[in-house]
Amino acid sequence: MSEEELSNSSNIIGKGSTLEGNIESFGNIRVEGRIIGSVKSKSKIALGQSSYVEGDIIAQNAEVAGEVSGKIKITELLILKPSALIRGDIVTNKFIVESGAEFNGSCKMGITQTEIKIGENGQSKETQKQKTETTA
Numbered sequence: 001m002s003e004e005e006l007s008n009s010s011n012i013i014g015k016g017s018t019l020e021g022n023i024e025s026f027g028n029i030r031v032e033g034r035i036i037g038s039v040k041s042k043s044k045i046a047l048g049q050s051s052y053v054e055g056d057i058i059a060q061n062a063e064v065a066g067e068v069s070g071k072i073k074i075t076e077l078l079i080l081k082p083s084a085l086i087r088g089d090i091v092t093n094k095f096i097v098e099s100g101a102e103f104n105g106s107c108k109m110g111i112t113q114t115e116i117k118i119g120e121n122g123q124s125k126e127t128q129k130q131k132t133e134t135t136a
Contacts, residue, residue: 015050022055024118029059031066038070042116049083056088058116075116 009027013019017033024040031039032048038055039045045059051066058073065081072078074092082100089105097103 013051015048026118040116040118042118047084049081060116 009025011023011025011027011029013023013029013031013033013035015032018036019033020036022037022040023029023035026042028043028046029039029041030046030048031051031053033050034052034054036054039053039057039059041059043059044061044063045057046062047053047064047066047068049065053067054069056071056073057068060075061077062072062074063079063081064072064084064086066083067085067087069087071088072086072090072092074090076092077094077096078090078092079096080086080098080101080103082098084098084101084103086101086103086105090103090107091111092107092109093111095107095109
């Protein structure tokens, strides 16, 4: 499949679901449940009010209404909804914080980041390199 076809796909982690591990996708990711691990998308990540992510988030765009404990790196626009609770650092190009959102960490804005890389078998090339170094 072409990267364009893959970016039109959507993934949903439903309310009441718990996922332990990392998620990488070319398409959109919507989370209403819990994720213990990192979430990476070349498109948009939407975290609903009932969502909880313990890990890093990397995406082109993101809208957060739930809870995140980890770093958030967004290449374009990050929106924190009134129910959002962030514990970690943020790096983004543009940032909207709606009244009521809580954010505890540092923030760097206006930074143009490099392209988000999604590797083969759902692993980024950086992750594969780290695994090789730790097992050798």
